[in-house]
Amino acid sequence: MKFKLGLCGLGTVGRGVVDMLTRNGRTIAERTGLEFSVTRVLVRDPAKERDLPPGARLTFDYRELIEDPEVDIVVEVMGGRDTALEVILGALRGGKSVVTANKEVMASFGPEVFAAAREHGADLFFEASVGGGIPLIRPLKQCLVGNEVSSLLGILNGTSNYILTRMAAGVEFSAALREAQQRGYAEADPRADLEGHDAARKLAILAAVAFGARVKVQEVYTEGIGGLEARDVEYAARLGWAVKPLVMGDMLEGRLSLRVYPALLPLSHPLAKVDGAFNAVLLEGDFVGRTLFYGQGAGGAPTASAVVGDIIEAARNRLNGHNGVGCTCRCEVQVADMAEHVCQHYLRFVARDVPGVLGRAASVLGACGVNIHSVLQTPLERGEAELVFVTHPVREGSLREALAELRREVSGLTLRTHLRLAGVAEL
Numbered sequence: 088m089k090f091k092l093g094l095c096g097l098g099t100v101g102r103g104v105v106d107m108l109t110r111n112g113r114t115i116a117e118r119t120g121l122e123f124s125v126t127r128v129l130v131r132d133p134a135k136e137r138d139l140p141p142g143a144r145l146t147f148d149y150r151e152l153i154e155d156p157e158v159d160i161v162v163e164v165m166g167g168r169d170t171a172l173e174v175i176l177g178a179l180r181g182g183k184s185v186v187t188a189n190k191e192v193m194a195s196f197g198p199e200v201f202a203a204a205r206e207h208g209a210d211l212f213f214e215a216s217v218g219g220g221i222p223l224i225r226p227l228k229q230c231l232v233g234n235e236v237s238s239l240l241g242i243l244n245g246t247s248n249y250i251l252t253r254m255a256a257g258v259e260f261s262a263a264l265r266e267a268q269q270r271g272y273a274e275a276d277p278r279a280d281l282e283g284h285d286a287a288r289k290l291a292i293l294a295a296v297a298f299g300a301r302v303k304v305q306e307v308y309t310e311g312i313g314g315l316e317a318r319d320v321e322y323a324a325r326l327g328w329a330v331k332p333l334v335m336g337d338m339l340e341g342r343l344s345l346r347v348y349p350a351l352l353p354l355s356h357p358l359a360k361v362d363g364a365f366n367a368v369l370l371e372g373d374f375v376g377r378t379l380f381y382g383q384g385a386g387g388a389p390t391a392s393a394v395v396g397d398i399i400e401a402a403r404n405r406l407n408g409h410n411g412v413g414c415t416c417r418c419e420v421q422v423a424d425m426a427e428h429v430c431q432h433y434l435r436f437v438a439r440d441v442p443g444v445l446g447r448a449a450s451v452l453g454a455c456g457v458n459i460h461s462v463l464q465t466p467l468e469r470g471e472a473e474l475v476f477v478t479h480p481v482r483e484g485s486l487r488e489a490l491a492e493l494r495r496e497v498s499g500l501t502l503r504t505h506l507r508l509a510g511v512a513e514l
């Protein structure tokens with residue numbers, strides 16, 4: 088059985104999809120009985136030289152592609168938000184199946200696009216939008232669907248993970264970022280990666296599927312890795328921890344806590360060993376227990392692997408005359424306030440090296456209910472010292488009040504870095 092694809096985007100992922108369908112087309116046909124050809128390709132820049140798949144026509148107007156009666160499945164791998172949303176909605180309204188890798192659209196407009204898919208009896212698949220080539224969405228919607236998921240912990244931004252891995256080897260932040268850009272892991276404008284927004288979008292999508300709850304990306308508490316210094320990663324290692332760019336989701340007493348920030352993990356934790364540009368997600372389900380997904384979260388070939396899997400699923404459904412699972416969100420949940428989150432904290436200060444600063448800082452923290460678990464003190468040059476406090480578990484709100492009190496009460500003490508330890512629920 089033959090299916091025709093409309094491919095929106097012929098960049099890193101689009102090229103990977105064409106390569107996979109070309110190189111593995113025979114294997115796919117033998118295993119599934121399905122053959123695919125790309126009939127139309129949408130791009131933006133008419134001046135670029137293109138190596139088009141055989142028989143494909145180029146278009147610069149997405150309407151021509153989604154309205155082409157020959158196109159069975161629209162593959163949206165162009166990125167961006169508004170035009171991509173129009174492509175997805177337009178294709179679904181025309182009854183075409185849609186496969187997308189677009190986390191921005193799925194995280195911001197999930198309810199709208201799923202409503203269009205349902206109304207028009209069309210499939211919408213988005214495996215590649217989270218974790219690139221790592222199967223996450225379909226395992227959650229199918230193999231693990233009978234579980235109540237209580238927590239997920241993951242690394243979903245390869246750029247940040249690469250940078251922190253290099254910092255653990257003593258490379259400073261800016262040099263590690265340059266390396267990531269040279270290797271093609273980081274975009275020319277890396278802000279969405281470094282500020283945590285890319286990971287927050289992926290967490291919003293994954294949490295909606297894992298917890299069956301509607302999640303807005305604005306509800307994810309988000310901090311990036313900017314501001315970290317190699318010495319923080321060094322101190323962490325001395326204390327037995329790795330610094331990792333984590334996404335965390337926990338269902339606690341009916342409230343969902345969703346967080347993205349660099350956090351400290353014991354070196355023995357499985358995610359502490361996920362290095363470089365690799366991604367991983369550790370899930371806890373009530374029947375399956377802990378289960379770990381690991382692999383390449385980006386890149387043309389791994390992402391194409393997920394997109395092609397979705398294309399085949401969409402084609403099978405068209406052939407059998409039914410639709411895939413669709414939206415699995417069944418409830419609205421209350422999202423927990425970050426101020427209520429309880430965990431241990433790592434605080435690195437630079438202090439004037441005069442007697443009494445350490446004692447005053449510890450007593451102000453103690454008076455605000457923040458108990459110190461351990462302290463490291465290192466003399467610096469120019470009459471300064473570095474103080475690293477690790478606290479016992481404390482409410483985020485109480486810690487913030489204590490830090491404000493420290494600023495008011497203890498002169499000569501500057502907070503350089505604040506990190507959190509991944510809490511007991513996340514381990």
Ligand SMILES: NC(=O)c1ccc[n+]([C@@H]2O[C@H](COP(=O)([O-])OP(=O)(O)OC[C@H]3O[C@@H](n4cnc5c(N)ncnc54)[C@H](OP(=O)(O)O)[C@@H]3O)[C@@H](O)[C@H]2O)c1
Binds near residue numbers: 147
């Ligand atoms: N790259 C990855 O590793 C990866 C991993 C997971 C998910 N994704 C997602 O996959 C999508 C594509 O990423 P990519 O890295 O392949 O992007 P890319 O290399 O920048 O390629 C984008 C392609 O889409 C075309 N395009 C962009 N905007 C367009 C518009 N308004 N109208 C027509 N054509 C347009 C571009 O045309 P021109 O060729 O004319 O510029 C280009 O061919 C994004 O949603 C991204 O988040 C990427």
